[in-house]
Amino acid sequence: MKTSQILISTQKEAPNDAQIISHQLMIRAGLVSKLASGLYSYLPMGLRVLQKVEKIIREEMNKSGAQEVLMPVAQPAELWQESGRWDEYGAELLRFSDRHGREFCLGPTHEEVITHLAAQYLRSYKQLPMNFYQIQTKFRDEIRPRFGVMRSREFIMKDAYSFHLDANSMQAEFDKMHATYCAIFTRLGLDYRPVLADSGSIGGENSIEFHVLSESGEDAICFSDNSNYAANIEKVAFSKQACIDTPSAIEEKVPTKKKTSIEEVAQFLHIKEADCVKTLIVKTKNSFKALALRGDHELNEIKVQNLFGEFEFASDEEIKSLNLKKGFIGVKELTIDLIVDYSASVLCDFVCGANEWDYHLVGVNWNGIEFVEADLRNAVEGDASPDGKGKLVVRRGIEVGHIFQLGDKYTKAMNANVIGESGKAVTTLMGCYGIGVTRVIAAAIEQNYDDRGIIFPASIAPFQLVIVPINYNKSTRVKALADELYQQCLDAGIEVLLDDRKERAGIMFAESELLGVPHRLVLSDTHADNGNVEYKARNNPEKIEVRFDDALSFMQSKIR
RNA sequence: CGGGGCGUAGCGCAGUCUGGUAGCGCACCACACUGGGGGUGUGGUGGUCACAGGUUCAAAUCCUGUCGUCCCGACCA
Numbered sequence: 215m216k217t218s219q220i221l222i223s224t225q226k227e228a229p230n231d232a233q234i235i236s237h238q239l240m241i242r243a244g245l246v247s248k249l250a251s252g253l254y255s256y257l258p259m260g261l262r263v264l265q266k267v268e269k270i271i272r273e274e275m276n277k278s279g280a281q282e283v284l285m286p287v288a289q290p291a292e293l294w295q296e297s298g299r300w301d302e303y304g305a306e307l308l309r310f311s312d313r314h315g316r317e318f319c320l321g322p323t324h325e326e327v328i329t330h331l332a333a334q335y336l337r338s339y340k341q342l343p344m345n346f347y348q349i350q351t352k353f354r355d356e357i358r359p360r361f362g363v364m365r366s367r368e369f370i371m372k373d374a375y376s377f378h379l380d381a382n383s384m385q386a387e388f389d390k391m392h393a394t395y396c397a398i399f400t401r402l403g404l405d406y407r408p409v410l411a412d413s414g415s416i417g418g419e420n421s422i423e424f425h426v427l428s429e430s431g432e433d434a435i436c437f438s439d440n441s442n443y444a445a446n447i448e449k450v451a452f453s454k455q456a457c458i459d460t461p462s463a464i465e466e467k468v469p470t471k472k473k474t475s476i477e478e479v480a481q482f483l484h485i486k487e488a489d490c491v492k493t494l495i496v497k498t499k500n501s502f503k504a505l506a507l508r509g510d511h512e513l514n515e516i517k518v519q520n521l522f523g524e525f526e527f528a529s530d531e532e533i534k535s536l537n538l539k540k541g542f543i544g545v546k547e548l549t550i551d552l553i554v555d556y557s558a559s560v561l562c563d564f565v566c567g568a569n570e571w572d573y574h575l576v577g578v579n580w581n582g583i584e585f586v587e588a589d590l591r592n593a594v595e596g597d598a599s600p601d602g603k604g605k606l607v608v609r610r611g612i613e614v615g616h617i618f619q620l621g622d623k624y625t626k627a628m629n630a631n632v633i634g635e636s637g638k639a640v641t642t643l644m645g646c647y648g649i650g651v652t653r654v655i656a657a658a659i660e661q662n663y664d665d666r667g668i669i670f671p672a673s674i675a676p677f678q679l680v681i682v683p684i685n686y687n688k689s690t691r692v693k694a695l696a697d698e699l700y701q702q703c704l705d706a707g708i709e710v711l712l713d714d715r716k717e718r719a720g721i722m723f724a725e726s727e728l729l730g731v732p733h734r735l736v737l738s739d740t741h742a743d744n745g746n747v748e749y750k751a752r753n754n755p756e757k758i759e760v761r762f763d764d765a766l767s768f769m770q771s772k773i774r
Numbered sequence: 775c776g777g778g779g780c781g782u783a784g785c786g787c788a789g790u791c792u793g794g795u796a797g798c799g800c801a802c803c804a805c806a807c808u809g810g811g812g813g814u815g816u817g818g819u820g821g822u823c824a825c826a827g828g829u830u831c832a833a834a835u836c837c838u839g840u841c842g843u844c845c846c847g848a849c850c851a
Contacts, residue, residue, distance in 0.1 A: 224812090225784090225786090225801080226786090226800060226801085227785055227800070228786090230785090230786075231780095233845075241785095250842090251844090304849085305775095306850085323851090354851090357775075358846095358849095360844080365851090370851095372851090613850075613851060614851065615851070616850090650850090650851030651851085652851085653851055654851090685809065717812095718808085718813070719811060720809095720810075720811035721811080722810095722811090722812095724811065725812080727811095
C-alpha cells in the first residue's frame, strides 16, 4: 500500500487525558480515535493491527479443534433471568427495552447464549466434548473506563466455551486451552505469564490468568524465584506459621501524640513497621469485625470477602460508636470479634494502639487475648513461596487472558443436558476461556516502545516494511527504484508501505517509527549512484547498506 | 458510587484572580526557499470560550445549576 492511499494521522503531542504510554502512542500514531468515554473507533492503521491479532487467535483456536460461531450482542433478559445473573450482575450490565417493552441487555459475556445453544443442539454424549468460540464485541458499562482501549466499555473479546460429559474431559480441554493460549501469546510476541487466579464471581475452582508483564499493569502478580509457582497476588494463600520468638518484654503504655499511622508510630518509636500490629474495623453483613495485620502488610479484601461475604470498612462514626479511637485502635479489650492474620499472630513483643487517644502499647503479646487466626493479607516481595520453594517476587501485570472451569453452574441452571451412555439425561460441564483482543494491542505497546514511538512485534505490526524514498517527487531515478522495489515486495507477498508523499525525510522517518513498522528501507540519489539501499530495523539503531539487487531476498530473510 | 482536577480551534496551552475587540504553538491550506531526522519565511482557514440560567451598560472572566471528561479507591478481558 502507498501512504497516499491510507489515512495516516500522527500527532506530536498526546491528548491530556491519555495517561499511559500505550494510550498516548495509539492516539499519537492515529490507530484509534476516542468517541466518548470508553468508546473508540479503530482507524485504518489500527484496524490492520487488530485484524492481525484476531487472525493469530483464530488460527490457533481452529488448530485446537474449537469451532467458530458468532452470537448476538443484544441478548434477551429471559436468558439472564434463567441463569440468575439478571439480578446478580449489577450496573455493569447495560439494559434496555425494545419498542414492545421487552427487556434486553448488551452482552458483557456470552455464557447464557452459548449454554442456550448447547441445550438446543447438544443432544447426545457422543457429540462431546465440543468447544465453541467467537471473536466479538462486548459491552460492559464500566464504572471508570480508563487507559484507552486497555479498559474500555466496548471492546473485542475472543470468548470460548466448551461442554463436557465429565470432569476429566473438562480438565483435558482446560489443559489444551492453556497450551493454546501459550501458543497465541508467544506468536503475538508478548512477554507473558500464566498465573493462578481467583475465579471470582464467575465461579469454578480452577482458574488461570495470562498476564503481560508491564509496570503499568493493574494487577500485582507473584512469582517464586526458585520454582514455577506464579499467582495473582489476591490468590497467594498463606498458612499458619510456627512461632519463632518467645515473649520477653513487659507491656507498657507509651505516649505517641498524634502518631496515627503505622509509619509515623514506627518512626517515632524507632522500630520496624513489621514489629507493629494494625487493627482495621470492617462491617460485614450483620456485625463488626476487628482485623489485625502486621504493620507492613496490606489487607487482601478478596480473602476477607471469602471469609465473611460482602463487607465494607467501618466509617469514622461507626468506629466512634464502638468506643474505639481511630488511629489508636489496638488488639486488647475489644468488644467485637478479632481475627488475626497468620503472620501477625506469631509476633512477640509488638506494638499496637492502646485504645486511648495519643497512646500505644509496646511489648504486647497475644497471651490472654481472645482471637481467631486467618489468612488476611496480600503477599509482599520476599514472602516464602506457598509451594515451599523459594521466595516471592512481585511484578505488575496486564490481564490479557483468563481460563476457567465453570462446572455445571450454567448448564444446570439452564438445563443443558445430553443423553448419557446409560440413556439418562446428564448435565454437561462447562469451561470458558477469554482473551481481551483489543487489550492485547495496548499490552503489546506497553511492552514495546521507545522515545520515538511504538515498536510492534512483527506478528502484529500494521505493515512489515516501509520504503522511504528521499525526493520521490523530484528524483526520477529514486522514484523508479522505489517503485520497482515496492512492486517486488508486493509480488513476494510482503506487507509493504511505500511513502510516496511529498514529505521531508525527517517526517517520513518519524511517522514510520511512531507507527512501529519493524523494517525500513531508504532510497536516495546516493543509492541510485552506488546501487545500494539502506536497511534499518525498528528495534536496532544500526543502519546497513544492502545491494539493491539483493534487497528483496534480504527482506524475505528478515521477515520469514 | 465516594474523593479530587479539568472543560477556550483537530491537539497542546495562555487569558479567568482584577469583567471592556478571542490569543499563542503544533496541525491544516496557498506560495517560495529547503531537501537524510517532525526545516524556514510570507499569507491564510478554523472557536456560540461545554451547556442553561442569573448579575452587569458590558461576561471566557463573577454567581447558580446541569452535562461532559480525567485522576485516586471497590469490578474485570
